[in-house]
Amino acid sequence: MSNTVALLGWSLPAIESMRSMDRPFVMVSFADFEPYAREHGIPFVAWNYNDWSERSNALQLKERLDPHGAELAVPLFEETVEWAGALNSLYRDDPRLLNRAYLCRNKAIMKRKALLAGFRVGLFEEVHTVEQVHQFMKRLNEAHLQLPGEEDAWVHLKPFSAAGTVGHKLLRSHASIDERVIPADFPCLVESHLPGLEFSCEAFIHDGKVRFLNITEYVKLGYSNFVPAGTQLEGQRDRIRAAIEKLARAFGIEYGMIHPEWFLTEDDELSFGEVACRIPGGHIFELIEAAHGFDPIQALVLCSDPKVTDDEIRAFFPSDEKTPEQYAGSVMVYPKPGRISRLEVPEELKEDPYFHSHTLISPHEHKVSDTREGFGNHYGTVFFQGTDPDRMRELLVHYQDTDFFA
Amino acid sequence: MDESVEALLEASPLMRPELVRRLLSQVDLLTSTREGVEHLYAAIPRMVEGGVFEDGPWAHPGRLVPALVAGTLRAGGPTMLMEILSELRIVALAEGRIQRPGYSAKRARRFLEEMMVASLDMVLADHTTKPDSLSEKDGARVTALMDFLRERIPVRALKPGLATEISLLCLQRPIVTDRALDLLRLVRDHVPIDDHAPVDEGLPDDGDPEWEDPDPDRRLAVYLNAAFTPSEAVRAHSVGEYEAFLDSASPSTIEAECRALGLTMRQTGLAVPHHAVLARRVASRPALLGALLGLNPTGEAELRRHREFVAELVDRAIAPELPRGCYGLGRLLDRGILSQQPVRSGLQRFFGLELHPEVEGAIRLSRPDASVDAAGLLLADVIAVLGQPLGVGQGRNPTCQSARGISLWSRHAPGKLLDMIRSVARSHDLTMRFEGDVLRASELGLGLVKEFDHNLDAVSVVLVPHLDRIYNEMMRRAAWRGDDPHKWVNPAMYGHWIPTGFLSAYDYATDAIRDYEGFLRTFYATHHPRYNRGHDLAYPNPVGIFLTSATGELIGFHAVSILRVREVRGSTRVYLFNPNSEGRQRWHADIRPTVAGNGERPGESSLPFHEFASILYAFHYNPSDVGELDAVDAAEVDRVRALSESSWGDSYRWVTAAGLPDATETGG
Incomplete structure (x- = not known):
């Protein structure tokens, strides 16, 4: 049995995780990455995800993957979710898997589905x-x-x-x-607009059961978050877990990881925002690894594979019932609109005991546009680690509004 | 941090860039204290092992350039942090804590010494004086690093390097002498010099100077004297006091002052404010002014012939705030060009010239501290450009073409140059003809310059932005003609003495190197005295060269002029004007022009003929002067070709004369 996993998308951390997992894999991404993959000995299939046609669909992709012995597809990015759904439908001979993938790809359909399942959603x-x-x-x-x-x-x-x-x-x-x-x-x-504290969950599901539930507290959507969540959210863990289980049932998700976003109001009302079935943004996987001590990409691959046994799953995950000692948080930094020339990291940040590291880059002088798509390209991330969630939140609030560029 | 170093050791190269960036953020805080630097130094072997330096500009210590370190440190941010780590690595190599094949401890030590000489302001900055343009925190980082380095390489060990650096700077007689003077000021204030050592006669002003005096103290003393104490009276009096001193001085004292100051200026090319004060004092007394300006017989005759005119030039242009005009004026007289009517009347028309406000602003920007009027500053540098045609530099601007033009015109069309400067100064605009059309700089698109470096002589400050646009427009109009646009642009830009023959090794139509052998043979047959019937160049030849990095990769093209070709000690050398990096630009790992020691005149750089031929890609020639192509030694052609192929040649496809791919070259 080859049990090769096809990873759809391009991610160096994912490649690194697979290499240390000792499981055959193949990266499936745009041809641009092929020279790099060849140079570094990374199994690779070039694929244009934007081209879906008679001659470019999951059947052809499967043919390209067969020589690698692929039996499982795991999407890394949003745009590859339905491709993974289609491939897995073929591998497991279950056409509804593709429909489920579509469910995660259309926000209107997913909200209707959640509404039908009895979740509170916005208008x-x-x-x-x-x-x-x-x-x-x-x-x-x-x-x-x-x-x-x-x-x-x-x-x-x-x-x-x-x-x-x-x-x-x-x-x-x-x-x-x-x-x-x-x-x-x-x-x-x-x-x-849904009021309340926004958070996401990363629920690793295998054989229809939630095997590990991480709760990520959003300090500011698109900017900062930390793992595990603070006491208010972690205090609701049982309710949240029940909601996740209900969601997984309603959406028919048996294998993989889901990344739903929720809102919790002050009077503990839980509302459903949306759900995705791919690696979450905002460095959440890195934070999970730093706080919980397991590799979430490996977890994603394990949980996506029906052939992995219960024991293997149990051996892999730590218990999620006990809150870990270390909180890990990050702030994504965007320069303020205007001309910037130089990176200036405040000394007090570097001296803060919670400061872990950053990936900020010194930009060449240029003008930052004041219009941006989504939140635009960020210029790096500041990582924190510490033991007190309230202090963590305070730091993230402070640094998400700090100007790191002169 | 140590944890991150370990993470790096475990990771595969894929994740290295991300991990290195995060490691750098942890290194950050450590770099600003002395203890932190020690801690980092202790961790360096593990970092090297973890691949911190791999895959980036710092990967190969052998390819790092000592002179670039200061600039990289000034960049701040992660770039600065990597540079600091790289220096610590080189210290570790020098001390044998780590080894690297091909990079000996001795070589590491030499790198550090050269780097410290080139970054002397940073080396000598203490906690109270941070180098310009650094933030307080970055200043602390530089101080911490330099403290660490100075403990291992004391400043006195830098003296030989400093003496060589300062000599090489001054020997080329640049118009802008600020860098040499800044270095000398630092040496005076921070480096103990044993000035009891007997000072030699000093440096002859041309030919092969004896700059290899083994005693660095003595070599430095010559320049320190020139810059600060050309006479006892200068040592004793500030500029203000010197005026009063001259008021009460006897005629013989003044004459002695003129001789003393004239001697040091002639020896070193350095003029100091006292030179200007003295020149103004003796402006109308040719015997004294001649001694002060250090004139040759031609200069003496010129001065006598045009004494009133020269006195007026001194009055209008020579000021203590910009004394370099003194040296320029001397060389202008020495060239004898004041007797050319277009030069004299051209200069006269600068008297009372009203500057365009933009031009005035630009000149002020280049000399922010001067209180002299901008017209005076401009005239002083006009004099300097005419006196020192090979002292023109491009600064940090990508305008080799324009600098080369100013230098060429100063030598061969000074009247035309004066006219151009004057019209731009008045109108902030310049027109030139190209193939029947009039090009007006103000109506053209941008040139190559994005942000103009004003640290130049005032003539360049005024002219270059306009020349740059016109050059760019000419290149645009001449593009897509199936041959190198310089074939048409150079004669139009520089003047019609540029011969009509033109040959380029690079074929635009096929984007390949075509008939390289024919190209080389023609170059030898027109320029090498053994094959061109011994002819000398009548005018400088503006040629194009391939610029390759220290590792031989093609970086781009560069413009220099061939000035002359001579036999020196049994080898034929090409003498060039290169407006970049004071002529000391490194062109390839093994192709480094010299500026002294091989018969260079001030401002020239030189290379063995075959080495120069190997980086040449285009030149002009007179078709009626081509010697016997077949006479050119085949072994010589092969030698040049081998050199080319080992450097820029990799970046191109090579085809033979027939235009068909050469099987041996492209067969793979």
């Missing part, structure tokens, strides 16, 4: 024109019993299928709809 709608966005906001305002002069209700606009914050626009007024929404945004999803 949402699929829209095709600017006018429909105005209408949506108007109906929300009506529901909030808006009086003349009061602010409009907040509306989030998101593409149906994009990772994380890409294409996400927060519209705070009718005026901002006219200002920021462009024809290229449509069709897309609009939804009401």
Whole structure:
């Protein structure tokens, strides 16, 4: 049995993890990466994920993977989720696997599915024109019993299928709809703003059971988060676990990892945001490794494989019932709009006992645009480690607003 | 940090860049204290083992350039941190704590010495005086590193290197002498010199100077004297006091001052504020002014002939704040060009010239501290450019073409040059003709310069931005003609004395090296005295060369001029004007032009003929002067070709004359 795993996407940490896992693998990504892969002896199949046609579909991809003995596909990035779904449908002869992948790729469908399963979700709608966005906001305002002069209700606009914050626009007024929404945004999803503490879960599921549940506390979406979550969220772990199990059941997820985002209000109401089936952004996997001490990419591969035994799974994961001693957090740094020339890392940061390391780069002098897609390219990340979640949160709040560039 | 070093040791090369970046962030804090640097030094062997330096610019210590360290340290951020670690690695190599094949401890030590000489301001900065342009924290980092280095290599050990560096700088007689003077100031303030050592007669002003005097103290003393104490009176009096001293001095004292100051300036090319004070004092007394300016017989005759005009030049252009005009004026007289009517009237037209506000601003920017009016600063450097055509430099600007032009015109068309400077100074615009059209710089797109380095002579500051645009426009118009655009641009840009024959090794149509042998033979048959019937060059030849890194990879193209070809000690050498890096630019691991010791005149650099031929890619020649192509020694052609192939040749496809791929070259 070759049990080769095909990793869809390109990720050096994933390659590194696979190499130390002692399991055959093949990377499937754009041809641009081929020379590098060849140079470093990385098994590789070139594939253009953007081309889906008669001559470029999962059947052809499977043929290309067969010589490598692939029996399992694991998506690394959002855009490869349905390709993995299609391949696994073939490998396991279960056409519904592809549908489940699609479920994770369309935010409107997934929300409807969650609503049907009994989760609390925000009000949402699929829209095709600017006018429909105005209408949506108007109906929300009506529901909030808006009086003349009061602010409009907040509306989030998101593409149906994009990772994380890409294409996400927060519209705070009718005026901002006219200002920021462009024809290229449509069709897309609009939804009401969900209040509360935002967090994500990384639930490793094998044979339909949640084998390890990590809770990541978002300090600011797209900027900073830490693992494990602080006491308020960890105090709700049992409820959260129950919600995850319900979600996995409803979505029919038996193998792999899911990365849902939730909101917890002050009165402990839990709302469903969205769910993804690929490696989460925001360095969450790195933080999991630093806090919990296992390699989450290896965990993802193990849990994605039905042939892996229960014992193997049990031996791999630590218990998630006990909160680990080390908290690990990160802040992604974006330069403020304007001209920047030089990296200036504050001394107090470097001297802070919670400071672990950073990956900030000194940019060549250039102008940072004040418009950006999603949250734009970040210029590196600051990593923290420490034992007190409240201090961690405080530091992340402080440094997410610090200007690291002069 | 030690944990991260261990993580690096475990990781495969794939994750190295990310891990190194994170390691650097932990190194950061340690670099700013002396104890931290010691800790890092202790960890260096493990870091080297973990591959911190792999895959990046620091991978091969043998390819690092000592003169670039200071600039890299100034870059700040992770670049600076890597550089600091790299220095610690070289210390570890020098002390034998780590070994590296091909990089001996001695070589490491020499690197550190050269690096410290080239970064003397950083080496000598203490906790109170941080080098310019560094933040307080980065200043602390530099101080911590340099403290560490100085403990191993004391400043007195740098004296031989400093003496050589300063001599080489001054021997080339650059117009802008700030770098040499800054170095000398640091040496005066921080390096003990044994000035009891008898000072030799000093340096002859041309030919092969005896700069290899084995005693570094004595060599430094010559320059220190020139810069600070050319006479006892200068030692005793500040510039202000010197005026009063001259007021009460006897005629014989003033004459002695003129001789003393004239001698040091002639020997070193260094003029100090006292030179200017004295020159103004004796401006209308040719005998004294002649002694002060250190004139040759031609210069003496010129001075006598144009005494009033020269006195006016001194009055308008020579000021203590920009004394370098004194040296330039002397050499201008020595060249005898004041007797050319276009030069004299060209200079006269600078008197009372009203500068365009933009031009005035640019000149001020290049000399922010001067209180003299901008027109005076410009005239002083006009004089210097005419006096020292080979002292023009491009600074940090990618404008070798423009610098080469200014130098060429100063030598061969000074009247035209003066006219260009004057019209730009008045109108902040320049027009030139190209193939029947008039090009107006102000109407053209940008040139090669993005951010202009103003640390240049005022003539370059005024002219280069406009020349750069015009050159770029000419190149644009001449592109896509199936041959190197310089074939058309050079004659239009520099002047019609550029011969019509033109040969390029690079074939634009096929993006390949075509008929390289024919190219080399033609170069030898037109330029090598053994094959061109012994002819000398009438005018400098603006040629193009391949610029390769120290490792031989092609970096790009560069413009220099061939000035002359001579036999020296049995080998034929090409003498060049290179406006870049004071002529000391390194062109390949083994191809390094010298600026002294091989018969160079001030401002020239030189290379053995065959080495120069190996990096040449385009030159002009007079078709009626081509000697016998077949006479050129085949072994010589093969030798040059082998050199080319080992450096830039790798970056190109080579084809034979027939235009078909040469099987031996491209068969693989």
